[in-house]
Amino acid sequence: MKNINHILIVFFSLLSTMICTSCMKNTDDDFYFRDALVEFDIATTTTNAPDRTYPLLSARARNAGVVSYRINLLGQQLDTDQELTIRVLAENSTAQEGLHYSLPNGNTVTLRANSSTAEFQVNILDFPRQSVGGPVVAVFEIVGNDRVKPSQNYKAIGVQISLR
Template sequence: MKHKIIYFFAMGLLTLSLSGCFENPTWTYDSAPVAEFKNPRAGFATQPANNVSNGVSQRTIRQLLTRDSILVQLVGPQQSAPITLGYTIDASKSTAVENVNYRILETKGSVTIPANSSSAYIKYEILPGIAASVPATQNFALVMTLSGNEQVKPSENYKTFTVNIRR
């Protein structure tokens, strides 16, 4: 019994002495602010996927969904003034056609995160431009890329977002 008490006391002393070697981590983001796309509707999409290994986030939606949005999130401290971030629609990778498959509802090419906020939405409308003769498994991709601004750069892992529109 005496050996067990000495053993537990030694183990407790060893544990306490080793835990003093570790730094206390800070959970506050302290790097430069960045902006990124998020997929907040993952539970409602037909096939959500976040593949960060190649920097592509995407989701598939049905044409029956008439309006949708993509969340643009500020990673870093909130700002006291609105932040306007730029984005582009990559015509070389997109197969969805503007005013045929989709229509941007607000200012095309920019999204504004309000003062003292961390997010904003790019809102768009899904148009009934996909013919019934098109197979239901064919996707029309809408590829967006954040360009940010001088103060807030896009996150390298989450700067591209693809919405696959399906009949």
């Protein structure tokens, strides 16, 4: 009996020593999002249009003026301003820049240092009313830059503009 007690004491001593001194991976690092990605905020809450990889937003009236769409940064805030490029997907767009809409800030958006959001602005112009036809669409896609990449699922939106 004395031998068994002695063996148990030695066993539990070794076990507790191993538990207290063993190397364990810091699992907190597994949950940090290290890449800098950007996305259209409205694309995250709006269902994609059928057969498209982007949502078609509710139609804006002609002469609606400047409409802002928020761009979110995923990951840690950056210590310098980031110029993000936005491109018009001409193959998917039926709206004409200069006739139906304009981009007040051009095709770039500035994500300010230590910020998690930026604003992309589209100016819906006043153009002659048309009695036939549905809305025209301008499809915008975030291209990003060398440091900030677009989120593949939420990088584009289709802005509809009513012709009536």
